[in-house]
Amino acid sequence: MLRQPVNVTVTGAGGQIGYALLFRIAAGALLGPMTPIRLTLLEIPQGLKAAQGTALELEDCAFSLLRGVSVTDDPAVAFDGVNIALLVGSRPRGPGMERADLLEANGRIFGPQGAAINAGAADDVRVLVVGNPANTNALIAAAHAPDVPSDRFTAMTRLDHNRAVGQLANHLDVAVGAIHGLTVWGNHSASQYPDVFHATAEGRAVRDLVDEQWLAETFIPRVARRGSEIIAVRGGSSVGSAANAAIDHVGDWVTGRGVDWTSAGVVSDGSYDVPLGLVCSFPVRSVDGNWRIVSGLQLNEFSRNRIEASVAELVEERDAVRALGLLPLGRR
Numbered sequence: 001m002l003r004q005p006v007n008v009t010v011t012g013a014g015g016q017i018g019y020a021l022l023f024r025i026a027a028g029a030l031l032g033p034m035t036p037i038r039l040t041l042l043e044i045p046q047g048l049k050a051a052q053g054t055a056l057e058l059e060d061c062a063f064s065l066l067r068g069v070s071v072t073d074d075p076a077v078a079f080d081g082v083n084i085a086l087l088v089g090s091r092p093r094g095p096g097m098e099r100a101d102l103l104e105a106n107g108r109i110f111g112p113q114g115a116a117i118n119a120g121a122a123d124d125v126r127v128l129v130v131g132n133p134a135n136t137n138a139l140i141a142a143a144h145a146p147d148v149p150s151d152r153f154t155a156m157t158r159l160d161h162n163r164a165v166g167q168l169a170n171h172l173d174v175a176v177g178a179i180h181g182l183t184v185w186g187n188h189s190a191s192q193y194p195d196v197f198h199a200t201a202e203g204r205a206v207r208d209l210v211d212e213q214w215l216a217e218t219f220i221p222r223v224a225r226r227g228s229e230i231i232a233v234r235g236g237s238s239v240g241s242a243a244n245a246a247i248d249h250v251g252d253w254v255t256g257r258g259v260d261w262t263s264a265g266v267v268s269d270g271s272y273d274v275p276l277g278l279v280c281s282f283p284v285r286s287v288d289g290n291w292r293i294v295s296g297l298q299l300n301e302f303s304r305n306r307i308e309a310s311v312a313e314l315v316e317e318r319d320a321v322r323a324l325g326l327l328p329l330g331r332r
């Protein structure tokens with residue numbers, strides 16, 4: 001028995017990640033083979049034709065789960081009744097740039113979209129911000145949606161998580177499915193901290209299988225700067241792996257399928273001394289369609305120092321967008 005269609009809005013639908021996302025979503029990768037999808041594609045005027053072309057191709061796929069595709073440049077239309085919003089639309093960085101260099105240009109996108117979600121989204125709306133810098137853009141969007149519970153706004157650090165799992169599995173010569181309990185903490189930036197101290201590989205404690213020198217000099221830098229490595233090698237930022245991570249994040253969040261512990265950028269409730277309101281990557285589990293921070297983890301000095309450094313960067317970014325006037329009065 002098919003369920004009621006779920007309204008999914010993807011911004012930046014005319015862009016690269018949008019193109020890598022939409023066909024997988026329409027084919028059922030996001031919510032499974034029993035959940036029909038109604039797609040809304042939001043673009044800016046100069047991206048509308050690309051999005052309309054994608055809409056035509058989606059129609060040409062005759063997906064059994066696809067219950068309609070609409071294209072618009074009006075956020076009020078795009079987020080009217082939305083259940084799941086993937087906020088991808090924004091500029092990617094190029095060679096030599098850090099993600100924070102996008103702060104002002106992209107930050108201006110997410111306030112109006114947060115306000116539009118606040119005005120028209122369905123009561124069960126869930127939002128994933130992919131556009132960089134993702135953590136602080138999610139903070140901006142959430143700040144403009146005071147009537148939406150803040151735990152419905154998230155930032156994508158699942159790509160970092162997947163990268164860390166892949167690198168660790170390669171190093172230990174195990175299947176990625178044998179890795180559990182890994183966490184990426186902090187900001188989706190070079191300051192992120194992939195933490196293996198609570199992880200297991202084939203049931204064995206990873207901290208007994210690796211040394212701090214390999215962690216500090218090889219593993220952490222490789223994961224934390226993988227985005228730049230991809231840009232250097234392919235000439236542009238990640239696309240397919242980013243779309244895949246967005247599907248993993250939303251699919252695990254909404255359906256709770258199979259994931260026992262992953263990483264997601266969520267609004268801090270003060271856990272692990274992360275300042276309230278920051279959108280920080282934490283260890284999370286999906287419980288009844290909600291991300292729940294894994295609590296009670298003991299953090300050694302190696303970990304705490306790295307987490308504090310990344311959280312400090314998140315504070316800097318929040319202060320920067322506050323100074324730019326990108327946070328509404330009263331939510332600063």
Ligand SMILES: NC(=O)c1ccc[n+]([C@@H]2O[C@H](COP(=O)([O-])OP(=O)(O)OC[C@H]3O[C@@H](n4cnc5c(N)ncnc54)[C@H](O)[C@@H]3O)[C@@H](O)[C@H]2O)c1
Binds near residue numbers: 042088
């Ligand atoms: N968080 C992550 O792990 C992660 C991974 C990869 C990429 N990203 C980020 O995702 C974003 C998109 O990357 P991409 O490769 O698809 O870029 P892209 O340039 O190919 O596509 C971006 C699209 O967004 C559209 N757009 C711009 N402003 C918009 C707005 N206000 N509303 C709707 N659409 C808008 C553009 O017209 C364009 O079509 C970038 O910011 C990139 O840095 C994040």
Ligand SMILES: O=C(O)C[C@H](O)C(=O)O
Binds near residue numbers: 092159230237242
């Ligand atoms: O690195 C980028 O700018 C794109 C994305 O954030 C990534 O991690 O691949």
